[in-house]
Amino acid sequence: MKQGNFCIYLLLLLTVAGTESAKFPRDCTEVISQNRSTPTGLYAIQPTGSPPLVVNCIMKDNSGWTVIQRNSKSSKITWTCGWSTYKYGFGDVLTDHWLGNEYIHLMTKQKAYKLRIEFIDTRKRTLYAEYGSFQIDSESGRYTVRLGPFRGTVTDRMTLAQTNQIIDNQRFSTQDCDYDNYKYNCAAGRGGWWYDACGLSRLNDKNPYWSGITIQNVMMMILPKC
Template sequence: MWNWIIFCGLVVCLICLTDQTQGQKTPSVVQGTDCTQIKTLSPRATSGVYVIQPAGVTSPFKVYCEMLADGGWTVFQMRTGAEVLFNKTWAEYEQGFGHLQKDHWLGLSKVFVLTKGGRGRSSTMRVDLWDFEGGTAFAEYSNFRLGTEKESYKLNVGAYKGNAGDAIRGKYASIDQNGFGFSTTDKDNDGCSPCILFGDIAVDKCSFLDGGGWWYSRCGSASLNGDWHPAGEHIGWNSGLHWATWKGPVPYSTRASRMMIKTVWEKIIIAN
């Protein structure tokens, strides 16, 4: 009987050390406030799942860190296929879903605490895109942050740089998504009441048209949480992984996307 009790105890310990949601063993101790700090403290740190605890957060949580030459990036969105559906509710987008090492959405509440900022601290957001022809592109935005839950996690981005185009601000001013709250099929915060698209189609909720949750305006030219479409079926869909300033004019759903955050510390000069 004692052997059976010991065996059961070992099983419980193994379960505690294993991330059942993400399917891999990860340390249970906090390793940093975010991926940027982990990379700074451990320059040889490699990409993978880490436990972080941002300032002011009582419960640590796991994230996937992309450790690059320019620092550690906290991944909050990854799309590579159709295994994980992104047509989710507000509650699911707020809490997060998917598999950290594969397709996932980290959660609006977690991205909020990661980008709250503070004295001398801001966040850069990077969007990486892959097409079906072997091409890649990226977009970076300085001063990235989300509003509070009461503000529906409103999107705020600063200056753009990259070669994918500034799809968040869009091809023309009236579809600028900067400053809009996050929308899902069960919680609408877009700028349509309604929008007239494609000449004669009236749309009240962009999330129904584009699929997935996003910071829609009217409805906008960036939307990476729609339906994933395979090669040969990735052109012409209203839903999809769209970054219209990179691919177009016909709607083009990208093969893969990744969104991630890096902390930037500014030098504070104290006068004598």
């Protein structure tokens, strides 16, 4: 499927919903709270201050994780997009996509969330990195990322204090808006991301990168903190 399918999915789900005044849950946790047997799949949500969105909800352990990104090795979509494209999202919500910085900001503003990144490596192992809190600032704050304590089965590549490598508290950069701390534009050939100079992780790349593993597929998802 081509980029821009968010609009098609949204139109279909809004048609099912029936009216413009339909009240949507604010995230996938609110989706599953309405029915504990709700399966994993596509749902319409509406974070506070946002238009309705179509997202992939991963339902497990009576919790609903909201997927904000998926990527695969040699992805067919273009990740070297500009600021506006990253702001509003792109890709196919069923496969590789970015939800959109503005919507991620609005979602993480309404509640306290944590972030889970799940990897499938080339040996078909499932690995993960989890951060105890996750928020991104508004556009005026350049969508700066704020991360909490790390745990996982991979090495921390986002909050580990290494000179010129830390991702936490960095501004988002794209090919046309360079806010990293390096003399070259890290996003120009690597995709939009929170770069220092240029860091040990970049998951919005044609070949997603996390130092220490070889990624086949990756998914980023958020869940409200207890």
